Amino acid sequence: MRKQGITFQWIDPCPNERLSQAQARLRDSVVSLGLEPELVPAGPGLIKFADVLRFARTRGSGSSFVWCNSDVTLTADPFALDDGRTVRGFHRREVPSGESCGGVDMYLIPNAVWDDVLSKDLPDLWCGATHIDWWLTRAAVLAGCYTSHFGFIDHVTHQESPASKARANSYYRHNIREYNKWARRNGSGLFEQRIRLPIVGESLSPLSDLFRSLKTWGH
Amino acid sequence: MGTLISLIFLSASAVLTAGAVAFLIGKFNFLVTLRRQISTEMLQFDFALRKQAAELRTMGGTFSWSQEGCRKSFFAALDHAELLAHRAVAAPLCDANLEGLAAAAGLVASCWKEVAASEGMRRTAGARLKSNAEMRGKISGLVSHYGRRVRKFPCRWVASASGFARLSPGNGLFDKVNKEMLEPV
DSSP: OOEEEEEEEESSSSSSHOOOOOOHHHHHHHHTTOOEEEEEEEEEOOOOOOHHHHHHHHOOOOEEEEEEEEEEEOOSSSSGGSSSSSSSEEEEEEEEEEEEEEEEEEEEEHHHHHTTTTSSSOOOOTTSSHHHHHHHHHHHHHHTOOOEEEEEEEEOOOOOOOHHHOOOOOOHHHHHHHHHHHHHHHHHOOOOOOOTTTTTTTTOOOOHHHHHHHHHOOO | HHHHHHHHHHHHHHHHHHHHHHHHHHHHHHHHHHHHHHHHHHHHHHHHHHHHHHHHHHHHHHHOOOOHHHHHHHHHHHHHHHHHHHHHHOOSHHHHHHHHOOOOOOOOHHHHHHHHHHHHHHHHHHHHHHHHHHHHHHHHHHHHHHHHHHHHOOOOOOHHTTTTTOOOOOOTTGGGOOOOOOOOO
């Protein structure tokens, strides 16, 4: 019988040594749990999350499939929780601090939920950039089939990538736009953004700032 | 002379229009910032409740329950709390979601009280309940602030034009938990 697979991107050539070591550790941890690493071939550039999930779905051998980020380590078998109905999101534990992270870095997705719900409206998100977990978690919650779990993946803390947090990054902006489009279509919460003005920038209230400055001069 | 006056008039109009637009965008940014703060606090509270639900499930699994019904209702309450908290942060920001989060917090609180009574976990339960109350208080404060500002001109116009759902918090929104929502489904 074919082993259950854990899908993640295999980045080659790797842009840095940290990621290179991290993905090798992930592969080893998957094998040590008696599971099969399902590698999505990728280069240094980002690829679309929908393609990664489609790949995972086609490679899955059971009633569910699992995707995770490439820089986590598996510490327990997520398929142990599989009930064929519920999408399960896994929060990572940071190493060495031991803190649980708010973001979700691994999902177990039942084939039925993927085929009937999730695959019907896939936002065009870059894997590795921001908000992919916002979409997947919210889509499953809106379908009424989501639970979250702790203690299945570890992650060695590192500096955040620009695509996950930097507002100037094109991947970040793309993902926010695409997530919001999906959220509007599906009645989910938007990620609200401020408006940038030329010269003034992002001042909360340019005239209030001016009055405040005048007041300061007065004193 | 006429041309000069027209030029001055046009320049003044342009400056005033630009100022007014900047002012309104400034107010929009203010509201967005406040809403983002509320959302962020809600997400953190949702995350805290999820962690506590996981913690309580582990504790509940080791209990020697006197009645099977109690065990079932304990786990059902946790599942329902997680569902409510998830829905509260997945949907657009509005009063109903805040109430959902409050109901989730109520359910988790009732589970903590149960754990504290039967397993001598008073200190942990007390600390979690205190931290939950602080988070609820913070969200309540932000929501009250938003509610006050959004009722006044020009934020009222900006909120209406930008399609923001109005948050009308009232006093102690998070203390008014709908009893029906506390019943596990």
